[in-house]
Amino acid sequence: MNRQAIQDSYPDELSHCYGCGRLNPQGLHLKSYSDGQETVAIFTPQPFHTAVPGFVYGGLIASLFDCHGTGSASVAACRTLGLEPGKAPRFVTASIKIDFLKPTPMGVPLELRGSIKENKGRKVVVSMAMTAAGEIRARAELVAVEMPEQMRA
Amino acid sequence: MNRQAIQDSYPDELSHCYGCGRLNPQGLHLKSYSDGQETVAIFTPQPFHTAVPGFVYGGLIASLFDCHGTGSASVAACRTLGLEPGKAPRFVTASIKIDFLKPTPMGVPLELRGSIKENKGRKVVVSMAMTAAGEIRARAELVAVEMPEQMRA
Numbered sequence: 010m011n012r013q014a015i016q017d018s019y020p021d022e023l024s025h026c027y028g029c030g031r032l033n034p035q036g037l038h039l040k041s042y043s044d045g046q047e048t049v050a051i052f053t054p055q056p057f058h059t060a061v062p063g064f065v066y067g068g069l070i071a072s073l074f075d076c077h078g079t080g081s082a083s084v085a086a087c088r089t090l091g092l093e094p095g096k097a098p099r100f101v102t103a104s105i106k107i108d109f110l111k112p113t114p115m116g117v118p119l120e121l122r123g124s125i126k127e128n129k130g131r132k133v134v135v136s137m138a139m140t141a142a143g144e145i146r147a148r149a150e151l152v153a154v155e156m157p158e159q160m161r162a
Numbered sequence: 163m164n165r166q167a168i169q170d171s172y173p174d175e176l177s178h179c180y181g182c183g184r185l186n187p188q189g190l191h192l193k194s195y196s197d198g199q200e201t202v203a204i205f206t207p208q209p210f211h212t213a214v215p216g217f218v219y220g221g222l223i224a225s226l227f228d229c230h231g232t233g234s235a236s237v238a239a240c241r242t243l244g245l246e247p248g249k250a251p252r253f254v255t256a257s258i259k260i261d262f263l264k265p266t267p268m269g270v271p272l273e274l275r276g277s278i279k280e281n282k283g284r285k286v287v288v289s290m291a292m293t294a295a296g297e298i299r300a301r302a303e304l305v306a307v308e309m310p311e312q313m314r315a
Contacts (some may be wrong), residue, residue: 025212027219035210057188059178060254061313066180067255068225075221102211102220106259114311160214160265 014040015048015080018094023156028076039073041080041123048081048123054115065113070147073121074137075102078151081123082133086155089130098135100153101160113139113146131155167193168201170234171247176309181229192226193222194233194274200274201234207268218266225302227290228255231304234276235286239308242283253286253306254313266292266299286310 016029016039024030029039040052055108060066082100087093113119120140127134132154139147169182169192177183182192194203207228213219235253240246266272273293280287289301 023214025215027211027213028221030212033210033212035208035290054166055188057186059183059186060180061176061252061309062178064313066212066225067258068181068228070222071224071228071258072219072221075224099214101265102260102262104259104261105220105224107255108257109255112310156214157265160217 012042012093014042015084015097016040016093018097019099021053023099026076028053028072029080037072039076041077041121043084046124048077048084050077050121051118052121053118056115059115063115063121065115065119065141067109070098070109070113070119070139071105071107073119074107074139074147074149074151075105077121077123078102078105078135078137079153081135081137082153085125085128085133086130089128099156101156103132103154105149107147107149107153109147111144111146113141117142126150165195167195168237168247168250169193169229169245171250174288176252179229182233183223192229194230194276196237198216199277201230201237203230203274204271205274207270209300210269216268218268218272218294220262223262223266223272223292224258224260226272227258227260227300227302227304230274230276231255231258231288231302232306234278234288234290235306238278238281238286239283242281252309254309256285256305256307258302258304259309260300260302262300264297264299266294270285270295278305
């Protein structure tokens with residue numbers, strides 16, 4: 010597993026994401042890593058990230074998929090373009106489909122794994138699964154596109 | 163527009179949702195309302211809910227769609243079953259597809275509108291759009307199902 014988090018290779022001006030930006034003090038600070046052909050991230054929800062008592066909030070799971078997916082796309086694009094991680098283009102989510110298969114219990118780490126389904130350079134499709142307590146609880150497919158110019162302040 | 167928020171009609175034991183539960187002090191407290199055949203919710207992101215500076219985080223938008231969608235399903239089920247809002251069944255998200263059409267600017271209220279696309283009692287499909295600064299920024303389709311028994315502690 011690569012030791013630097015994908016999100017920690019983003020330049021400072023693109024590191025304020027609530028889900029994964031190292032420069033957002035109130036954020037979730039999700040960290041994704043390359044792991045062979047896959048990507049992986051581990052996240053343990055806070056006690057207040059509940060849907061109903063005992064179960065994790067779906068919006069949090071969606072947020073984790075969002076940042077893990079765009080990070081995975083960034084890595085894929087680096088490979089295609091022959092760039093080092095620090096030079097990775099920043100991707101954003103064009104669309105995401107999430108299937109919540111089973112309720113996700115609180116109090117255990119969530120493991121997200123991603124793999125690249127399609128890689129067309131500026132558009133990357135990422136398949137992901139989220140496992141908790143040994144069972145896949147949710148799956149997602151995310152279409153990531155290179156960040157539009159208007160979002161660069 | 164109905165004056166009581168849909169989420170405020172949920173019983174106490176089902177009101178700890180991070181996105182919309184009135185009993186979750188750290189939560190977002192989204193409030194959705196019936197408005198004729200539609201449902202509406204207004205939410206202004208906090209300054210730290212950023213994707214990149216100036217633009218709203220997609221995971222937050224997904225979270226708002228999640229709670230607005232399940233709330234909308236609850237209202238639809240009440241109508242079908244002839245129940246008062248306080249007796250509404252609690253729905254959870256089975257799947258959600260979100261299309262992010264345009265970047266969403268920070269510093270303005272987001273308006274979510276929902277309408278019922280399919281209503282089969284225990285399964286309800288909700289179509290939603292989110293508008294900011296006069297333009298639709300994202301659309302979502304959410305499949306809501308009545309909360310499984312195992313989630314009731």
